[in-house]
Amino acid sequence: MNIHQNFLLSTVIIFYLFNSITYTKNENLFDCKMLKVERNKIDNIEKTNESDQYNKFEILNNWLTIGISENIVIDSLGTPDLKGEDKYWGGTGTYVQSWEYKKMGIILDMESEQIGEHKKVIGITIFSPCNYQTKGKVGINSSTKFLKEKYGNLINKESTEKLIFIGSNYSGTYFYISNDVVSEIFIGTL
DSSP states (O other): OOHHHHHHHHHHHHHHHHHHHHHHHHHHHHHHHHHHHHHHHHHTGGGOOOHHHHHHTOOBTTTBOTTOBHHHHHHHHOSOSEEOOOEEETTTTEEEEEEEETTTTEEEEEEESSTTSOOEEEEEEEETTOOOBOTTSOBTTOBHHHHHHHHGGGBOTTOOSSEEEEEOSSEEEEEEEETTEEEEEEEEEO
16 A cells, blocks of 8 residues: 555544544434433423323332333332233234233233343233322222313313223223222223
8 A cells, every 4th residue: 555545544544433433422412312301201291281291101109100120010019920921912023921910900011022031011000909099199999080180181082981091092091980980090002
């Protein structure tokens, strides 16, 4: 190689390295900005009337929510009474397993990319005797009147006497009603 070729090659390598570093910095800056946006959504969630946003951050008993890991679940609830088989969900391309804590009144849908991998919560069902409450302080046996007072304009207009929900017809927080009280709560995607 002559001097001109060495110079050209060095220039190309330096240019590539500079652009890689700049891209990484910008990518990290983007991630930080997105994290800040998400944190602001969580912090301001009770100030908004957007039911879809609220639903994404619904929390039962100040800890149980969509997306938490199986480690948190086991630390909090112990080993489930029953674990179902991993079933492939074509819509998500993942494997979902049902974890039942029947004596506690809790069933969780647990998702992983592959069978046997670490799982996270994608669906939550609570029923009697569970005493967990939503962020709006609604739980099993809460009256329909109390539920409507707490969630007001967040309630989807397509709700019925037997099903009051926040979110869409496909994903949200669903309150099943029996004898004018909440008999079951489901959080997730139908």
